[in-house]
Amino acid sequence: MKIIENKQIDEKVYTEELENGMKVIIIPKKNTNKKYIIWGTKFGSNDNHFIEPTTNKEIKVPDGVAHYLEHKMFEQENGEDSLYVLMALGLDANAYTTNDHTAYLFACTDNFYKGLDELMDYVQHPYFTDENVEKERGIIGQEIQRYDDEPMWKLYINTVRCLYDKNPITIDTAGTIETISHITKETLYSCYNTFYHPSNMIMCISGDFEVKKIIEEVKKRLLPKKKIDKIKRIYPQYEPDINKKYIEKTMDVNMPQFMIGYRDFMQNESMIKKNIAIKIICNCIIGKCSKTYQELYEKGLIMRELDFDFEFGEHYSHILISGESNKPKEIYEKITLELQNETITEEDFERSRKRLYGELVTEYDDVENIGRMYLSDSIKGIDSMKYIDEVQRITLKDVNKIKEEIFIKEKSVLSIIKNK
Amino acid sequence: MENNKFKTNEIAIFLTLPLKRETITMNALIPSVLRRGSATYKNQIEIGKQLENMYGAFFNCGIDKTGDYCILKFYIETLSDRFLPNGETVSQKSMDMLWDIIFNPLADNNSFNKEYVKQEKENLRKIIESKKDNKELYAFDRCIEEMFKNDSYGIYKNGYIEDLEKINESNLYEYYKQIINDCKIDIILNGIDAKSISINKEIYNKDNTTVLKKSEKKNKKINMVKEKADVIQGKLILGLRAPEKNKYAISLYNAILGGGANSKLFQNVREKASLAYSIGSRYIRRKDVILIITGIELKNYEKALRIIKQQINEMKSGNITNEELEKSRQLIISSLDMLKESQENMISFEFDQKLFKENLTIDKYKEKIEKITLKEVIDIAQKVEIDTIYYLEK
Numbered sequence: 001m002k003i004i005e006n007k008q009i010d011e012k013v014y015t016e017e018l019e020n021g022m023k024v025i026i027i028p029k030k031n032t033n034k035k036y037i038i039w040g041t042k043f044g045s046n047d048n049h050f051i052e053p054t055t056n057k058e059i060k061v062p063d064g065v066a067h068y069l070e071h072k073m074f075e076q077e078n079g080e081d082s083l084y085v086l087m088a089l090g091l092d093a094n095a096y097t098t099n100d101h102t103a104y105l106f107a108c109t110d111n112f113y114k115g116l117d118e119l120m121d122y123v124q125h126p127y128f129t130d131e132n133v134e135k136e137r138g139i140i141g142q143e144i145q146r147y148d149d150e151p152m153w154k155l156y157i158n159t160v161r162c163l164y165d166k167n168p169i170t171i172d173t174a175g176t177i178e179t180i181s182h183i184t185k186e187t188l189y190s191c192y193n194t195f196y197h198p199s200n201m202i203m204c205i206s207g208d209f210e211v212k213k214i215i216e217e218v219k220k221r222l223l224p225k226k227k228i229d230k231i232k233r234i235y236p237q238y239e240p241d242i243n244k245k246y247i248e249k250t251m252d253v254n255m256p257q258f259m260i261g262y263r264d265f266m267q268n269e270s271m272i273k274k275n276i277a278i279k280i281i282c283n284c285i286i287g288k289c290s291k292t293y294q295e296l297y298e299k300g301l302i303m304r305e306l307d308f309d310f311e312f313g314e315h316y317s318h319i320l321i322s323g324e325s326n327k328p329k330e331i332y333e334k335i336t337l338e339l340q341n342e343t344i345t346e347e348d349f350e351r352s353r354k355r356l357y358g359e360l361v362t363e364y365d366d367v368e369n370i371g372r373m374y375l376s377d378s379i380k381g382i383d384s385m386k387y388i389d390e391v392q393r394i395t396l397k398d399v400n401k402i403k404e405e406i407f408i409k410e411k412s413v414l415s416i417i418k419n420k
Numbered sequence: 421m422e423n424n425k426f427k428t429n430e431i432a433i434f435l436t437l438p439l440k441r442e443t444i445t446m447n448a449l450i451p452s453v454l455r456r457g458s459a460t461y462k463n464q465i466e467i468g469k470q471l472e473n474m475y476g477a478f479f480n481c482g483i484d485k486t487g488d489y490c491i492l493k494f495y496i497e498t499l500s501d502r503f504l505p506n507g508e509t510v511s512q513k514s515m516d517m518l519w520d521i522i523f524n525p526l527a528d529n530n531s532f533n534k535e536y537v538k539q540e541k542e543n544l545r546k547i548i549e550s551k552k553d554n555k556e557l558y559a560f561d562r563c564i565e566e567m568f569k570n571d572s573y574g575i576y577k578n579g580y581i582e583d584l585e586k587i588n589e590s591n592l593y594e595y596y597k598q599i600i601n602d603c604k605i606d607i608i609l610n611g612i613d614a615k616s617i618s619i620n621k622e623i624y625n626k627d628n629t630t631v632l633k634k635s636e637k638k639n640k641k642i643n644m645v646k647e648k649a650d651v652i653q654g655k656l657i658l659g660l661r662a663p664e665k666n667k668y669a670i671s672l673y674n675a676i677l678g679g680g681a682n683s684k685l686f687q688n689v690r691e692k693a694s695l696a697y698s699i700g701s702r703y704i705r706r707k708d709v710i711l712i713i714t715g716i717e718l719k720n721y722e723k724a725l726r727i728i729k730q731q732i733n734e735m736k737s738g739n740i741t742n743e744e745l746e747k748s749r750q751l752i753i754s755s756l757d758m759l760k761e762s763q764e765n766m767i768s769f770e771f772d773q774k775l776f777k778e779n780l781t782i783d784k785y786k787e788k789i790e791k792i793t794l795k796e797v798i799d800i801a802q803k804v805e806i807d808t809i810y811y812l813e814k
Binding site for chain 2: 288357361420
């Protein structure tokens, strides 16, 4: 078992790799009644082309299949739906799908072990029939249409479509009404059998637990399976440049919304360091305390702090900056120019670092945040605790180097949702 | 409230005002002007830098409505002193800062800063104009507006554009002085020992809670409202009237009808008929109404409405199983237990209980829920009536 301790923030993380290849991460928390468990598989909307291990056949699946599978996992052979069983126990149960993983989870104060029984049972026992797969199509169709009415989602998907041409990150996570019409029980079983193997899965648990005991409880509930090699996934070729500079779409909004994107072409640099550096750069140059923000705010061009996000995986890495403004193009010009040319002072750097430290420690306030953070980081092969070390170690010189290589105006894209 | 559970502390200050059409726009403007700068921290950069220096302390403020009150809430969340490097401390500093922003604004000659007021009026105008951008929220607010046409609760909490031109830096300041004098002020600390923090007692000791006035009940006929917007999915909201008494039984009624995946609405509208992805109901306790919220394909309006009405009628005729009752009770009990795990929720619960003079702890509240019988829930079901059906369509 691997143990990582951070004395400063008083947290310990235990990681165990089981014989079947599954990784279990335990973050014990005293003084809390809340317990959280999240079980994820490295299977998301990006994984639409792969080699099926049992048949060795190359398979392409319709867009939205990981999400469809997530919906159908709850259905049980005895006619019960595990989501209702969990909710009836008073557990706050849910599931979600992203571009690189699917996760099943619950939070509770009581009935944890009953919930664990149910969770580990349904995730290991798929039950798909033509009828139950068909029934879900209408429900997911309404989930897709709900997203269609959300400007933020369109804004995001259009931005990544500017940054990449064929990369699967450009796929709608839930698919479209058209693509999901091709999903059958056979598609679901093929994906389940490929990706829901313990070697491809990670479980994170946080709450007042005794580490050895909880790991034994998990092992007891696992079906016997042998460790397998890494699943072979097929991705389109690396795209060495952005796809297009600009995209706009008209929707029924009063205030236009914009998102600026930068591809990260930087190789051989730790993602943790880049992530921290990017947050510091954005905070210093266009964050709430920057003169650029102040100027834009006083002119009435923006109304609130912009959102920054660094999104990355094995085959994509980019920065997204978004907000609302009546003059999105003017904002774009100003921001991209400042990010390229403005220098960061030592004082701004130190202050941003303090803020980031505070935000990282605050994540450890809630077992739910902890579980989600450890799962999504470890899916990407990252140890979450390293962020706290790195934020204390990073120098202004490191930050400047990353700034010069990534924030190049020519390499940026702009997506806008316009009003009528 | 003292505890060592969290890595952070939170301080919240609530100003309670009457909810009135005449003053709502000024109320909405006050937090946004105050947050621009105080006598000590003159602009957003100075406030922002101070927050970042306090290890990313988080400050926010805003406006809300509950019952017949309008609440201005200001809060600050900081790391507990024990997690700060080099033995630094921030809890007193954060209290001082919050206090300064609210009670020591940047002002001279009995006026707020002219530029700040001008810019914040402009921002507020944009917020009001953009209220339709989030279609689901808009439909929800519109249904409430329709239900409370003759009651202050129908007021849009961010105010009205036509009021803005009359507001300037001096009359807003005058109004601010007046409310600071008259309003009820509550301070709730979590994670910090109140004795270790010094506050300005002179302001704090006032308590001039306005008396709740009773709202009139609406007409018997169902109010049907359809509105058009450029939507792909139709947003359907039903507003129901619930009795004033036995709010714990109404909570259970609401949970059985539309709280979570085991509810009648989720089971029948989503699972059996595949008509919706999200469907549920929400009980607005302080105004005795329940709202049913869903998004459906445009062509399914009649069908969805029929199934929803069926569920309400099922409950009226007493078709509620013991299993449904117990599952819903469990849902409420668990969410009450979960409240204790979030500082923000604990503070809101405490404030609400004090404001409406119920003064229950979370555990006492749980006991009340435990005691509700099936008969009481059916009794409620027979009194619940549909008041408004609001539909946002293409």
